Amino acid sequence: MELRHLRYFKVVAEEGHITRAAERLSIQQPPLSLQIKALETELKVKLFHRRSRGVELTDAGAAFYADVCGLLAGLEEAVSKTKRVARGEQGNIAIGFTSSVIFHAATKKAIRSYRTAFPEIALSLEEDGSTELINNIAHNKLDAAFVRSNTSYVEGVRIHQMLEEPMHLAVPADHPLSIGSSKPIELAALSDQPLILYRRSSGPGLYDRIIAAYASAGLTPQIVQEAPRVGSALNLVAAGLGVSFVPQSLGAAHSEGVVYRPVECDPPLLAPIMLACRKSESSEAVKSFIRTARTAMGSRS
Amino acid sequence: MELRHLRYFKVVAEEGHITRAAERLSIQQPPLSLQIKALETELKVKLFHRRSRGVELTDAGAAFYADVCGLLAGLEEAVSKTKRVARGEQGNIAIGFTSSVIFHAATKKAIRSYRTAFPEIALSLEEDGSTELINNIAHNKLDAAFVRSNTSYVEGVRIHQMLEEPMHLAVPADHPLSIGSSKPIELAALSDQPLILYRRSSGPGLYDRIIAAYASAGLTPQIVQEAPRVGSALNLVAAGLGVSFVPQSLGAAHSEGVVYRPVECDPPLLAPIMLACRKSESSEAVKSFIRTARTAMGSRS
DNA sequence: TCCATGTCATATCTTTTTTATATGAATCAT
DNA sequence: ATGATTCATATAAAAAAGATATGACATGGA
Numbered sequence: 001m002e003l004r005h006l007r008y009f010k011v012v013a014e015e016g017h018i019t020r021a022a023e024r025l026s027i028q029q030p031p032l033s034l035q036i037k038a039l040e041t042e043l044k045v046k047l048f049h050r051r052s053r054g055v056e057l058t059d060a061g062a063a064f065y066a067d068v069c070g071l072l073a074g075l076e077e078a079v080s081k082t083k084r085v086a087r088g089e090q091g092n093i094a095i096g097f098t099s100s101v102i103f104h105a106a107t108k109k110a111i112r113s114y115r116t117a118f119p120e121i122a123l124s125l126e127e128d129g130s131t132e133l134i135n136n137i138a139h140n141k142l143d144a145a146f147v148r149s150n151t152s153y154v155e156g157v158r159i160h161q162m163l164e165e166p167m168h169l170a171v172p173a174d175h176p177l178s179i180g181s182s183k184p185i186e187l188a189a190l191s192d193q194p195l196i197l198y199r200r201s202s203g204p205g206l207y208d209r210i211i212a213a214y215a216s217a218g219l220t221p222q223i224v225q226e227a228p229r230v231g232s233a234l235n236l237v238a239a240g241l242g243v244s245f246v247p248q249s250l251g252a253a254h255s256e257g258v259v260y261r262p263v264e265c266d267p268p269l270l271a272p273i274m275l276a277c278r279k280s281e282s283s284e285a286v287k288s289f290i291r292t293a294r295t296a297m298g299s300r301s
Numbered sequence: 302m303e304l305r306h307l308r309y310f311k312v313v314a315e316e317g318h319i320t321r322a323a324e325r326l327s328i329q330q331p332p333l334s335l336q337i338k339a340l341e342t343e344l345k346v347k348l349f350h351r352r353s354r355g356v357e358l359t360d361a362g363a364a365f366y367a368d369v370c371g372l373l374a375g376l377e378e379a380v381s382k383t384k385r386v387a388r389g390e391q392g393n394i395a396i397g398f399t400s401s402v403i404f405h406a407a408t409k410k411a412i413r414s415y416r417t418a419f420p421e422i423a424l425s426l427e428e429d430g431s432t433e434l435i436n437n438i439a440h441n442k443l444d445a446a447f448v449r450s451n452t453s454y455v456e457g458v459r460i461h462q463m464l465e466e467p468m469h470l471a472v473p474a475d476h477p478l479s480i481g482s483s484k485p486i487e488l489a490a491l492s493d494q495p496l497i498l499y500r501r502s503s504g505p506g507l508y509d510r511i512i513a514a515y516a517s518a519g520l521t522p523q524i525v526q527e528a529p530r531v532g533s534a535l536n537l538v539a540a541g542l543g544v545s546f547v548p549q550s551l552g553a554a555h556s557e558g559v560v561y562r563p564v565e566c567d568p569p570l571l572a573p574i575m576l577a578c579r580k581s582e583s584s585e586a587v588k589s590f591i592r593t594a595r596t597a598m599g600s601r602s
Numbered sequence: 603t604c605c606a607t608g609t610c611a612t613a614t615c616t617t618t619t620t621t622a623t624a625t626g627a628a629t630c631a632t
Numbered sequence: 633a634t635g636a637t638t639c640a641t642a643t644a645a646a647a648a649a650g651a652t653a654t655g656a657c658a659t660g661g662a
Contacts, residue, residue: 001304001376001380002305003302004303004620018638018639019637027621027622028621028622028623029638029639029640030621030623030639030640030641030642031620031622032621033639033641034620034621034641037640043380045383045384045387046387049583050640051629051638052629052630052637052638053629053630054637054638054639055638055639058583059386059387059392059584059585060383060387061383063382063383063391063392064379064380067378067379067382068379071372071379074368074371075302075372077368078365078369078372079365081364081365081368082344082361083345083346085360085364086359086361090364091360091364282359282360283359284360285360319610320609320610328649328650328651329650329652330611331611331613334612335612335650336649336650338611351610351611352610352658353609353658353659354608354659355609356609356610
């Protein structure tokens with residue numbers, strides 16, 4: 001059976017008349033009769049009563065007609081949907097982010113402007129560590145991810161830097177360093193402070209930058225604890241276990257028992273936000289997401 | 302576009318490999334490549350990325366694949382449904398009845414046994430006067446109808462008698478004739494009783510039989526009122542406006558203020574139940590309904 | 603780096619299928 | 633009865649699908 005049979009059948013059913021249907025289909029009557037007969041033979045079902053003044057659907061033919069209309073309409077719908085997806089107007093994409101980037105206004109702005117610009121594309125969001133996110137992109141489980149590292153190079157994944165923000169020092173509210181919180185703190189003042197960092201394995205980016213900053217100031221950090229993610233590091237700070245460095249944007253989120261102070265340091269201690277994506281991305285939807293994000297976040301690279 | 306394209310596309314999408322897909326389809330690789338390309342050209346959408354180790358769906362291709370699977374499954378479903386309808390196992394039929402026949406146990410039994418025997422066939426039931434029902438059959442708005450007349454002959458409609466039941470006299474409860482209700486009443490005793498009948502135009506069957514019975518007894522009925530249907534005639538009887546004749550089975554339904562008495566009369570005054578249907582019925586579902594009804598109602602004609 | 607291998611694309615020929623033309627058979631209306 | 637209408641059948645022409653042979657291109661191993 002071919003679509004031709006269904007299309008011909010539909011017109012014949014609507015006209016109740018093979019000759020007129022043939023006209024509407026711009027073919028001659030004999031081939032149309034043959035195609036209808038072939039359809040009946042294949043189904044082993046009589047679809048029309050041959051009357052002297054035309055043809056009339058049998059019960060079975062009427063049932064088939066209803067379904068055929070639906071199928072043909074469904075096909076048209078599928079085709080136009082496919083075209084929309086090809087143009088990048090419809091589809092769905094999966095975006096990942098590390099726990100610390102959602103706090104930054106720019107990532108929220110990026111996602112919001114994409115939703116507005118492409119409302120027909122469903123976004124699914126997933127949180128995980130930088131390493132896992134980048135691996136998921138390589139394995140086609142994610143289309144792009146906001147991360148804080150550019151250190152892990154995975155085959156087929158490219159990482160764009162979107163912006164950098166200063167790192168702030170997070171200190172317990174009752175800690176001596178929390179006094180005069182508006183003035184920057186020099187790194188040297190922290191040499192003997194117990195330091196809380198995040199697990200390097202899931203996000204080496206910030207970890208390495210902090211270690212590097214200590215090193216270039218000629219200091220050795222006293223790491224007392226590794227937290228699985230920034231949020232938990234801040235909880236440990238609030239509990240008084242030590243101090244930590246977090247991206248400035250985190251300050252807005254977690255304030256209970258924690259005081260944030262700018263850090264004086266050369267080169268400045270910065271936390272980047274990067275967008276990881278495939279080196280050769282084929283999906284229009286994903287490409288437009290990357291474009292939107294770069295515009296919204298003011299990335300010029 | 303033809304179903305072939307969709308079927309081929311589906312297999313290629315599943316295999317991710319044109320050569321293997323061609324094997325599964327029992328054709329050679331070059332024609333399959335051509336058909337896929339033709340499909341892409343017609344849709345003006347690239348459905349596959351050509352990779353060195355095979356092919357891979359594009360976003361648009363993946364969207365199309367999902368829809369194509371649904372459509373092909375839908376087609377199979379439509380075909381098997383059509384076959385079921387052709388075998389008379391599925392479908393829907395429209396049955397009419399006059400207001401007076403549903404009170405008879407035999408019609409309820411007929412409908413019930415049909416529902417049991419063919420649960421997949423939807424029955425739609427409609428009540429109207431005999432004349433209207435029979436016209437509706439001729440105009441294909443109904444498939445069959447239980448009526449009480451065989452007097453109206455409409456082109457293309459055949460009427461089978463299913464059974465006959467005696468007519469009873471309905472008298473007001475406070476009427477002298479209601480005394481001794483178990484004994485039959487002779488027609489002669491009614492010569493000067495005001496008579497209520499139903500409108501002849503919508504159901505000439507019973508009307509004519511009653512008039513004929515009076516005539517053969519040498520009496521002239523004193524018709525005081527015509528009711529639109531049996532139910533309303535009984536209401537008029539209950540109100541004391543006169544007496545009426547109704548099929549025995551009606552006694553079960555309407556008893557408030559009405560007493561029913563058998564009628565002594567030669568030839569006996571009988572109310573038939575007929576089944577009207579098309580002279581040449583083509584639907585298996587309707588044919589099986591007629592068969593079931595005749596069996597359930599004990600018609601031997 | 604080069605070659606063997608695997609994979610899709612292209613070219614050409616064969617076969618099948620679809621369509622067109624001509625005509626027949628059946629039914630209905632005048 | 634006859635002419636018109638409509639579907640069916642027969643046969644010829646055109647189009648399309650499929651087969652075979654081969655090319656182009658990338659990949660992975662020696």
